[in-house]
Amino acid sequence: MNQGNDLFDPASLIVAHDETHAFEAVVPPLVQTSLFTFSSYDEMVSTYRGEKVRPVYTRGLNPTVRMFEEMLAKLEGAEDALGFASGMSAISSTVLSFVSPGDRIVAVRHVYPDAFRLFGTFMKRMNVEVVYVDGRDEAAVEKAMPGAKLFYMESPTSWVMEAHDVGALAAIGKRHGAVTVIDNSWASPVFQQPISLGVDLVVHSASKYLGGHSDVVSGVVAGSKAMIDRIRAETYPYLGGKMSPFDAWLLIRGLRTLPLRMRAHQASALDIASRLQALDVVEEVCHPGLANRLPPGLNGTSGLFSFIFKEGVDVRAFADRLKLFKLGVSWGGHESLIVPGEVVLEQKAQPNSAHTFGISARSVRLHVGLEGTEALWNDLEPAIKAASAV
Numbered sequence: 001m002n003q004g005n006d007l008f009d010p011a012s013l014i015v016a017h018d019e020t021h022a023f024e025a026v027v028p029p030l031v032q033t034s035l036f037t038f039s040s041y042d043e044m045v046s047t048y049r050g051e052k053v054r055p056v057y058t059r060g061l062n063p064t065v066r067m068f069e070e071m072l073a074k075l076e077g078a079e080d081a082l083g084f085a086s087g088m089s090a091i092s093s094t095v096l097s098f099v100s101p102g103d104r105i106v107a108v109r110h111v112y113p114d115a116f117r118l119f120g121t122f123m124k125r126m127n128v129e130v131v132y133v134d135g136r137d138e139a140a141v142e143k144a145m146p147g148a149k150l151f152y153m154e155s156p157t158s159w160v161m162e163a164h165d166v167g168a169l170a171a172i173g174k175r176h177g178a179v180t181v182i183d184n185s186w187a188s189p190v191f192q193q194p195i196s197l198g199v200d201l202v203v204h205s206a207s208k209y210l211g212g213h214s215d216v217v218s219g220v221v222a223g224s225k226a227m228i229d230r231i232r233a234e235t236y237p238y239l240g241g242k243m244s245p246f247d248a249w250l251l252i253r254g255l256r257t258l259p260l261r262m263r264a265h266q267a268s269a270l271d272i273a274s275r276l277q278a279l280d281v282v283e284e285v286c287h288p289g290l291a292n293r294l295p296p297g298l299n300g301t302s303g304l305f306s307f308i309f310k311e312g313v314d315v316r317a318f319a320d321r322l323k324l325f326k327l328g329v330s331w332g333g334h335e336s337l338i339v340p341g342e343v344v345l346e347q348k349a350q351p352n353s354a355h356t357f358g359i360s361a362r363s364v365r366l367h368v369g370l371e372g373t374e375a376l377w378n379d380l381e382p383a384i385k386a387a388s389a390v
């Protein structure tokens with residue numbers, strides 16, 4: 001992000017007063033309505049003819065959702081954005097707008113488990129083949145790309161946090177004519193702006209950092225006007241995974257503190273990651289911020305990472321002793337969470353990416369929330385000690 005003058009930083013623009021103030025209110029109204037009426041026959045018919053653009057029905061266009069979309073587009077440095085009922089809805093609607101039966105997708109390994117399941121079930125049935133590559137191995141990416149219709153990225157990846165040179169990968173995809181898509185939920189636009197790195201479309205689970213308070217499930221895609229228009233025309237209205245106005249309203253509130261929250265998650269998680277790394281009983285900490293340097297284009301790190309215990313630590317005892325870190329999926333909210341790798345390996349839903357890509361049964365994923373580093377460490381350290389003694 002621009003460090004020199006905060007007022008030109010897109011993050012500052014979404015924190016500052018909005019340009020439009022209905023009722024002179026600081027907070028935009030929640031337009032919680034399913035439909036909008038027309039004042040005359042003429043207005044209705046010109047809207048139907050497409051001569052006039054205005055809200056008709058909330059599945060198509062809603063002013064509160066639109067305001068969130070415009071803020072997110074600004075943050076990502078994109079021309080336009082489109083809000084969805086979930087991150088998965090944004091991902092499926094985006095991918096389905098650009099591939100047809102017989103096409104091939106190249107995806108980085110360790111993608112989000114439900115994206116992996118979408119590719120391995122529904123997309124397979126649609127006769128779309130998905131091949132996986134190690135995103136850190138640019139030669140392998142280059143080799144897989146000829147003929148690919150779409151290149152699906154996520155960086156850092158789920159669970160093991162493999163971090164990629166997104167600009168270099170986007171250039172490979174582009175050279176081979178593939179539509180490039182990235183899941184940017186982990187870094188958020190505060191720490192990574194993939195459009196500026198040459199990626200076509202950025203998807204988010206807005207349920208994570210964009211919302212930031214664990215009270216919303218929603219998603220969004222950002223990109224060029226032409227590509228967003230294609231999604232808006234081809235899949236968005238008919239698959240119908242529309243973001244609700246109330247969720248958009250909560251997301252607008254969440255975005256105001258996004259830059260501040262991201263910096264707090266970053267500081268606390270990095271501190272805890274290095275303390276874990278110093279422990280005898282920890283084999284490895286998977287956190288991109290512990291490497292000598294971050295890949296180009298990644299300007300900071302968030303609160304989500306994993307680590308692997310050495311043999312002999314009782315993960316169940318560790319998990320059950322924690323008080324501030326609760327067992328729970330998702331992440332990106334104010335609160336700290338853990339997910340044990342053992343549990344993920346036992347997940348019934350198939351195909352299970354944890355088996356396909358391989359994760360350690362001794363690994364634990366942490367989301368470091370906003371409770372404060374010392375309080376969190378005072379929760380973790382005794383639990384690790386107790387679980388190592390048994």
Ligand SMILES: *Cc1c(COP(=O)(O)O)cnc(C)c1O
Pocket residue numbers: 086087088089112114154158183185186204205206207208217218219330
């Ligand atoms: C949670 C998540 C998703 C899916 O988002 P939903 O809002 O739960 O549908 C996609 N990508 C990543 C990286 C996620 O963590």
